Amino acid sequence: MSDTFMGYLRKDDKIGIRNHIAIIPSVFCSAKVAERIAYQVPGSVYFRHPVGCSQVGEDLEVTAKTLIAIGNNPNFAGVVVVGLGCERFSPYELANGIAPSKKMLETVVIQEEGDSLAAIQKGSRIAREMQQMASRQVRVEFPVSELMIGLNCGGSDMTSGLIANPALGHASDKLVNQGGSSILSEITELIGTEKILARRAVNEEVASEIMDTVRRTEDKLFKQTQQSSNKARTHLISTGNYDGGLSSVVEKSLGSMKKSGKAQFSGVIQYGHQPKSKGLFLLDSPGHDGEVSTGLVAAGAQIILFPTGRGTPTGFPGVPVIKITGNPKTYERMKENIDINAGEVLLGNRTLEQMGEEIYQEILEVASGKQMKAEILGHDEQFCITRLP
Amino acid sequence: MVDVAAYTQKSALIIDPADNVAVALQDLKKGEQCHVSSNGREEWILLLEDIPFGHKLAIEPIGQNESVLKYGEEIGKTNTPVKKGEWIHVHNMFCERGGGK
Structure with missing residues (x-):
């Protein structure tokens, strides 16, 4: 059952x-x-x-x-x-x-x-x-296989890759194992992990799509940064990421990919498209928080799961965004914006597996109507359609 | 996976046994001894610089242009020799992936 x-x-x-x-x-x-x-x-x-x-x-x-x-x-x-x-x-x-x-x-x-x-x-x-x-329609019971969650992180610091993302990975795996769907994205923040992700593809075709997707994104970034006349604008990760202890895009990526747990990738979907089956997918979108969330909701996600080490208040119109931080100080500072304090793992009060289970249970509650803080406070900044050159 | 037992003291975490860096779990100060552990290996390392929370320290000497390893993977290379106990960040490592820094 x-x-x-x-x-x-x-x-x-x-x-x-x-x-x-x-x-x-x-x-x-x-x-x-x-x-x-x-x-x-x-x-x-x-x-x-x-x-x-x-x-x-x-x-x-x-x-x-x-x-x-x-x-x-x-x-x-x-x-x-x-x-x-x-x-x-x-x-x-x-x-x-x-x-x-x-x-x-x-x-x-x-x-x-x-x-x-x-x-x-x-x-x-x-x-x-x-x-x-x-208002006349009532909620009825459905299996979790009807849920699709979108994975997106923003304002990352070291705790994102160490705590919040792997805990979320447990929750994502639990949903996918029961026939639900989960979507990883932010290709700019998966650079350097493509071989690891490709090994988790269901078949060779999906493996080469994963490799191609990351390569295309990296080629584009290479051109943008090499042709830039402004050397101050070539950094791929933000000052807050640097301050939080992340020293390279690959270091950020290795933490970023942990949101997707250990499940196999069933396919790669293009921006504005929807998966044709259930399971874990990779969405081709750059790492901008809003462009990612918009692509995830367009793919059919009913909920966004959003780890944030540095802390961000943003939300999406009509789609709950569950904020998770692995940084206990960020939680204390931004209690009104962050829903789940995965910093409890850092303090030794929970294991990653226990935290993953808490996140999973919160997904079920939110799916059944519990409102998240960004939703209650009216945050809707994440609607932002990606542009092509 | 995360070893929570070590979080209560002046400590840094080695995420993967293959790593040559550890991650500071508190703000650590120059001159302090810092506890690191991984897979049964335990050690106290003298800190040669301040290491802010979440930042990395070298747990062994790393030569110039050698791999910086975290999560068991290369996250970049050193652009100068780094001593055991020194801070590792964008001032002494680089990564050419993504066309960024």
Whole structure:
């Protein structure tokens, strides 16, 4: 008998762990209207972004795929698409991409409504109605195999690789062993670990995809840093990482990969795409906290697990971000932002395995409705779509 | 895995038996003796420099352009000879991966 959680069944058979209405602008021009609609209907969330127009090729395609995938994430009971009307990424294309989920879906276009005030009024009425419909849905019990967690760390220090990440690895393994899904990413912070990760691939094909993914990222970084005229801008890891005792990207990577435990990698997924099966996957995304979380939620993750040694308050709209620190001093300083104090391992009060079990139990509670600190405090900084050159 | 028994004293952790560095588990001061242990090996090392919490010290002499080993893997190379008990960080090691420092 596997572990279970209480979630929301969607019409496409996916399981949500939150029941929000998402207000999604198709272009940056409609961001404020989307924000104002969300303001009128507390409980809805909006997705501010700077893109959707003046883009071409793969860059626009990744924006389009990601916005569609965010709308399809099962944490959202309904979606209001907000367009301007003349943008390159049409609001109707966005809505058509979300329609297969069969969730509540409406489109408001500013230039069709007349002006921004008219669009805010129409969108607010729609969101209010959707929210009321969503409020009638009750949570029911599902096996943990319906959960997908996204792994992302930020503000790393030495304790991340030593404590918080390996403890999270235990929790990730436990979920994957029960048929659930977990996604590792931050390719810039896996440089130097590619051979170790490739040995954990289910087959040769996945092993070479892992090697290629890291190599492509490293090639890109090499060009960016070699061609830079500004030598002060070539550091791959942050000053806080250095201060925290990390001396190289490989040292950071060796700690970073421990979030994924010991499970086998079932595949590599591209940004804006979703895995076709369950298990542990690698998402091709650079290490920016927001770009990673956005890619994870687009892949279908209902929860983000976020170790942070230095401490960061950020969150994601409509998707709980569980903050874990391995640094007891950071926990003391940032108690209002950090959910789990894995620093207890450093103090000798818990083993890594016990800490991993605590994290796993917290995942089940959060999946069933327990709110995390970033969620309660309204942090939503992590929505940030990656760009391609 | 993490040996929690050693956390209560002035100590540094050797993560993998193959490592030539240990990680400071408190702020450690120059002139102090620091306890390190790994797989039954135990030793007190005289610290030649301050080692901040989370930073690394050499647990054996490391020649110039030799591997710095942590987690049992190379995290970079030294750009100068490093004495046992010295701090190891970006001032005396480098890593060419990722095009960064």
